[in-house]
Amino acid sequence: MYDAGKIIVGIVVFVVLATSPLWFNALTEATPEAPKLTLPTNGSTECVEATGYMRASHMDLLNQWREQVVRTGQRDYVSSSSGKVFDMSLSRTCMDCHSNKADFCDACHTYMAVSPYCWDCHVEPKGAN
Ligand code: HEC
Numbered sequence: 001m002y003d004a005g006k007i008i009v010g011i012v013v014f015v016v017l018a019t020s021p022l023w024f025n026a027l028t029e030a031t032p033e034a035p036k037l038t039l040p041t042n043g044s045t046e047c048v049e050a051t052g053y054m055r056a057s058h059m060d061l062l063n064q065w066r067e068q069v070v071r072t073g074q075r076d077y078v079s080s081s082s083g084k085v086f087d088m089s090l091s092r093t094c095m096d097c098h099s100n101k102a103d104f105c106d107a108c109h110t111y112m113a114v115s116p117y118c119w120d121c122h123v124e125p126k127g128a129n
């Protein structure tokens, strides 16, 4: 009544097709490489906060800065990692160090498919350095 041979062939074909995204990726190494980021060339070695925090939460920090400045006019930010004081400004502070926007902010955002609209209003640094 059952044709064991055909059933087995059917199962094999199904398994191969169902898992094809996995082995196709492995065979073609389709996973894109993480972008190389150009770090500041102004001699600074640390960011406003710890690197891991910045990597994961810089957007939250920027929101916090924007709200502080716009709502209270207060512009001094004291780093919780170094105790240094920074002017809460996207253009004057972040972009002063990260002046190579294309090979830093943009490189990562393009890779992650994010496009912040901040530059509609805020001044972008001119050219790379
Ligand atoms: C005083 C210079 C300076 C300022 C100001 C500065 N950064 Fe940084 N930032 C750095 C340096 C240097 C690193 C790399 C630190 C490291 O490699 O450990 C870095 C790292 C980062 C990273 C992590 C990159 C990675 O390796 O994944 C992000 C994201 C970032 N900064 C965003 C910002 C934003 C947003 C601001 C403004 C709120 C800002 N930075 C202000 C110097 C600065």
Ligand code: HEC
Binding pocket: 037, 055, 058, 059, 062, 094, 095, 098, 104, 105, 106, 108, 109, 112, 114, 115, 116, 117, 118
């Ligand atoms: C290591 C990768 C990386 C680097 C470098 C990086 N970003 Fe981001 N950024 C991200 C990711 C990922 C998101 C999206 C996070 C999310 O959607 O929750 C993001 C989101 C943002 C947002 C919020 C956008 C939105 O529409 O909500 C802003 C603003 C931003 N980044 C600014 C910057 C600036 C300015 C720099 C350069 C100084 C920078 N980022 C560098 C990875 C990075």
Ligand code: HEC
Binding pocket: 062, 063, 065, 066, 069, 070, 088, 089, 090, 091, 092, 116, 117, 118, 119, 120, 121, 122
């Ligand atoms: C429609 C125009 C507009 C857009 C878009 C915009 N901003 Fe702003 N932003 C302003 C204005 C106006 C101020 C107030 C400037 C001041 O008081 O110095 C401001 C202030 C800020 C400040 C504090 C002051 C400073 O010098 O940076 C931060 C931080 C900031 N914005 C971050 C962002 C981020 C991050 C984005 C994108 C996610 C963004 N803004 C998008 C108009 C805009």
